[in-house]
Amino acid sequence: MSTFQANLKKLPGISHLAAIDLFDAEGTRVARIENKPGQAGSLSIYNHLAQIHGAITPEAARRGLELYAEYADDARTHPGSHPNIDRLFAVIGEGKSLRIKHVFAPVV
Numbered sequence: 001m002s003t004f005q006a007n008l009k010k011l012p013g014i015s016h017l018a019a020i021d022l023f024d025a026e027g028t029r030v031a032r033i034e035n036k037p038g039q040a041g042s043l044s045i046y047n048h049l050a051q052i053h054g055a056i057t058p059e060a061a062r063r064g065l066e067l068y069a070e071y072a073d074d075a076r077t078h079p080g081s082h083p084n085i086d087r088l089f090a091v092i093g094e095g096k097s098l099r100i101k102h103v104f105a106p107v108v
Helices: 004-009 040-053 058-068 070-077 083-094
Strands: 017-023 029-034 099-104
Touching: 004 040, 004 058, 017 040, 029 040, 029 083, 040 058, 040 083, 040 099, 058 070, 058 083, 070 083
Parallel strands: none
Antiparallel strands: 017 029, 017 099
16 A cells, blocks of 8 residues: 555646635635645645546545545544545545636746
């Protein structure tokens, strides 16, 4: 089984992103994942899932949990400690998808 850090090394770069916004079916923004310490790993995973699946679908969420590896197990036993992982559990449980909008970093 791969670790979270090993999985991140296999994903596309995110230096071009400032954030990703997540929207529910009604178009309401439900979350923002920023390119900053503590969120960059989640940004990388959500970006990858969006590239492959076009949205955070239940199928994408299952793949995301695999990529989070040991953190998914920790989130399962400690709900609320990993909100970006909890969101994937909710997508699977509710059978609903989240749309993604990329927020690009300013070009310097």
